[in-house]
Amino acid sequence: xxxxxxxxxxxxxxxxESLLKRAIEGKKSAxxxxxxxxxxxxxxxxxxxxxxxxxxxxxxxxxIDKFVQQAKDxxxxxxxxxxxxxxxETGLLDFPHMIDGEIVLLCWKMGESRIDYWxxxxxxxxxxxxxxxxxxxxxxxRPN
Numbered sequence: 001x002x003x004x005x006x007x008x009x010x011x012x013x014x015x016x017e018s019l020l021k022r023a024i025e026g027k028k029s030a031x032x033x034x035x036x037x038x039x040x041x042x043x044x045x046x047x048x049x050x051x052x053x054x055x056x057x058x059x060x061x062x063x064i065d066k067f068v069q070q071a072k073d074x075x076x077x078x079x080x081x082x083x084x085x086x087x088x089e090t091g092l093l094d095f096p097h098m099i100d101g102e103i104v105l106l107c108w109k110m111g112e113s114r115i116d117y118w119x120x121x122x123x124x125x126x127x128x129x130x131x132x133x134x135x136x137x138x139x140x141x142r143p144n
Contacts, residue, residue, distance in 0.1 A: 001096050001103070002082030006135045009083075009095040009106050010115055016083060019074045020091050020110060026070030027088060033064045092125060099134055106131075 004012075037060055075085050078093070084105070086092040091110025096103055097118065107117045107128050117128040118135065 003098045003103065004082070004095040004106065006097070006106060006115060006131065009097070009108070012081065012083070012095075013108065013114070016078060016081070016093060017091075017110065019078050020085075020088075020093070023071045023074035023078075023085075023088055024091065026067045026072075026074065030064050030067035030071065033060055033067065036060060037064070086125065097135075106135075 037057070040057065071088070075088070078085055082096065084094040084096070086094050093108050094105035095108070095115070097106045098104075099118075102120075104118050104120055106115050107119055107125065108115045116131055118131060119125065119127040119129060
């Protein structure tokens with residue numbers, strides 16, 4: 001398992017944020033197109049059948065597949081860097097980090113300006129704690 005220093009993880013944030021946005025956009029677009037197809041299926045069911053533009057429906061299915069692949073590719077790229085995508089909905093990433101002989105996770109959520117939190121592997125997001133001097137930063141900066 002690759003581990004990151006706090007500085008390494010911090011320096012990756014711009015690239016990772018871009019990849020994360022691409023994944024989230026792909027997921028959202030796929031869900032929107034899927035909802036459109038679901039509505040069409042509902043109309044067909046409720047009307048007892050109807051003429052369907054098969055080419056259009058096939059095109060929509062292909063668009064869904066394209067958006068899903070966009071999301072998968074972006075997540076795979078993040079994973080290949082060694083960073084863990086914990087929640088695509090909220091844009092939550094974890095960076096494995098070695099401290100005091102133990103693997104912990106530096107924790108960053110989309111919208112945060114920098115990595116200010118960490119948690120143990122078992123604790124998860126709810127167990128987030130502020131970065132302290134052990135990580136090479138005296139104390140987290142707080143926005144005013």
